[in-house]
Amino acid sequence: MDDVLRRAALFAALDDDQAAELRASMTEVTLARGESLFHEGDPGDRLYVVVEGKVKLHRASPDGRENMLAVLGPSEMIGELSLFDPGPRTATATALTEVKLLGLGHGDLLPLLHARPEVSIALLRAIARRLRRTNDVMSDLVFSDVPGRVAKALLDLSRRFGVPSDEGIHVAHDLTQEELAQLVGASRETVNKALADFAGRGWLKLEARAVVLMDVERLSRRSR
Amino acid sequence: MDDVLRRAALFAALDDDQAAELRASMTEVTLARGESLFHEGDPGDRLYVVVEGKVKLHRASPDGRENMLAVLGPSEMIGELSLFDPGPRTATATALTEVKLLGLGHGDLLPLLHARPEVSIALLRAIARRLRRTNDVMSDLVFSDVPGRVAKALLDLSRRFGVPSDEGIHVAHDLTQEELAQLVGASRETVNKALADFAGRGWLKLEARAVVLMDVERLSRRSR
């Protein structure tokens, strides 16, 4: 059984056989960068688990500006909200890289939840953790300035997607600066300035859709 | 059985007998305005349901400023996060009015979740809804200016706590302007200006810890 799936909340409480059975009942979806899994307003009764790649969850304001709620990677869940609390999708999910997902419909999940309470409990934990993260992001929007939020976002991405290298922690976030700006709720220009400033101080090195963090300590201090 | 409790997610899936039994296993807590139920950092293994009154969930930044995550009223749940995703409390809960709550410990909840999967499912729905609301608030922080956020907050409070009167919808929010400012992530002065402006236009009337909404249509338009 796939290691990535075993780390997903949906599979956490199941033994190997049960996990294999659940996996068999899920349908595979593949997207190229830029393609959307679903759009804000769509009817939603399907949940997905990321197997490979990254997906962004985002919304548009009436006047066309974009805000990114989250970047989701392997083992993470997308679209649960419309399943647990029935209703249309309140955000759009778009692939940041080539991405592979497994989808599960409402009709297949409910029996599982009734049959195996541990699964519900694992999902409660997962969604509680998400709510905590979201609350943290909200506090940052209120308390921190843009450079602080950029530093925080990079550290967060580094914890989740970073790999150590000889120069520092290499973080292939797959976000354009425009997207990074949407993630921290600021303009592209301001984010660019913050990044350039950090790079100038030697705290990090900029690469295409990636950064190398070289002084996590300073960045971390700047983020508070 | 109390009507307020029957509307709480925790009780939604139970029949009268089961609800009465659950209620009996919960301990009553009473607080006066200003008293805290728990503080950020406290170990947390208890969940509460508001029976009467209002409670605010808030956090302090390192430099002492405050941010309010939510105002919770009757039937709503507080402190679930530390229960579902074990860990210290990530916010402080403080009474906005005299308040009556019922508390349930981790040790009493888990057996219930295992025995009655419908309870978990109801809780998943409740927390999913909370996450949706939080995402909405986050988008507003990014997209709307302060007057817009104030209008939005008042409309939200009115939907939850408003009662129709001959002049308009009377909303006893029990928040000082300082607290309202913390709720929308702005300074007291700016919120005061927005309120004075709305009042000057005849959209609402200011009262002590309350407002009377007289032109919901305009306020609603201003909030978008």
Next chain:
DNA sequence: CTCCTCATATGATCGGAGTGACATGCGTCA
């Protein structure tokens, strides 16, 4: 290999909103 387009970089300008400083109002408690 060469455009063309999209991403990145950087400066100039402007405005919303925070800060600080007061004045006023009002509820509550001795």
Next chain:
DNA sequence: TGACGCATGTCACTCCGATCATATGAGGAG
């Protein structure tokens, strides 16, 4: 009932960050 303390109302001043404008660079399509 008087007075203190907290909440509210309103300035002037400053500044962060959005917006506009304009390079420069780099990857893809032909």
